[in-house]
Amino acid sequence: MKKLNIVLFGPPGAGKGTQSTFLIERYGLVHLSTGDLLRAEIKAESPLGIQAKELMDQGDLVPDEVVIGMIRNKMEAHLDAKGFIFDGFPRTKAQAEALDGMLNGKGEPIVAMLALEVPEKELVKRLIGRGATSGRADDKDEAVISNRIREYEAKTAPLKDYYGAQGKYKALDGVGTVEDITARLVKAIG
Numbered sequence: 147m148k149k150l151n152i153v154l155f156g157p158p159g160a161g162k163g164t165q166s167t168f169l170i171e172r173y174g175l176v177h178l179s180t181g182d183l184l185r186a187e188i189k190a191e192s193p194l195g196i197q198a199k200e201l202m203d204q205g206d207l208v209p210d211e212v213v214i215g216m217i218r219n220k221m222e223a224h225l226d227a228k229g230f231i232f233d234g235f236p237r238t239k240a241q242a243e244a245l246d247g248m249l250n251g252k253g254e255p256i257v258a259m260l261a262l263e264v265p266e267k268e269l270v271k272r273l274i275g276r277g278a279t280s281g282r283a284d285d286k287d288e289a290v291i292s293n294r295i296r297e298y299e300a301k302t303a304p305l306k307d308y309y310g311a312q313g314k315y316k317a318l319d320g321v322g323t324v325e326d327i328t329a330r331l332v333k334a335i336g
């Protein structure tokens with residue numbers, strides 16, 4: 147059976163993590179969040195985590211090789227998955243190309259890139275709100291939040307064209323209740 151490999155796309159605060167939890171349950175998928183994987187490394191105080199923390203605390207991206215390696219390891223640990231939800235990955239063209247290389251080689255390509263669209267003002271509001279409870283250092287400081295949004299615009303948003311060229315890019319309104327947005331995603335997955 148064809149694997150349901152989906153890129154859940156959008157700027158920081160778009161709701162990718164929240165929506166992933168619904169989609170993995172509904173479709174029996176494996177959730178691959180590079181942000182979560184990196185935070186686990188930080189918690190474990192591994193050399194990789196210590197290196198990544200400095201960049202993450204500033205809102206900068208960590209190097210492509212680091213996140214690509216993490217994704218490769220996780221995919222190899224779940225060879226029998228019905229599919230993957232990629233959340234917060236890929237974030238650069240080099241990451242997208244590496245992912246295509248890994249998946250296309252196995253005949254299990256990305257089937258869709260679902261992009262949650264949220265205006266910047268709303269993103270900042272959500273991230274500040276999350277920072278009050280999440281304990282995430284990068285959700286507390288407005289300068290860091292702005293930098294994350296700038297990194298997204300400069301390096302990540304161009305991936306809409308990358309997946310668009312493959313006929314896989316679908317934009318969705320990311321404003322509304324959590325349930326509304328889940329329903330839009332389910333409809334888009336079809």
Ligand code: AMP
Nearest residue numbers: 180181202205206207208213234235237
């Ligand atoms: P997230 O939880 O997806 O918002 O990611 C938090 C932080 O982890 C980002 O601001 C980056 O510093 C880092 N990060 C997560 N995923 C990636 C990725 N695919 N490429 C580079 N850096 C990443």
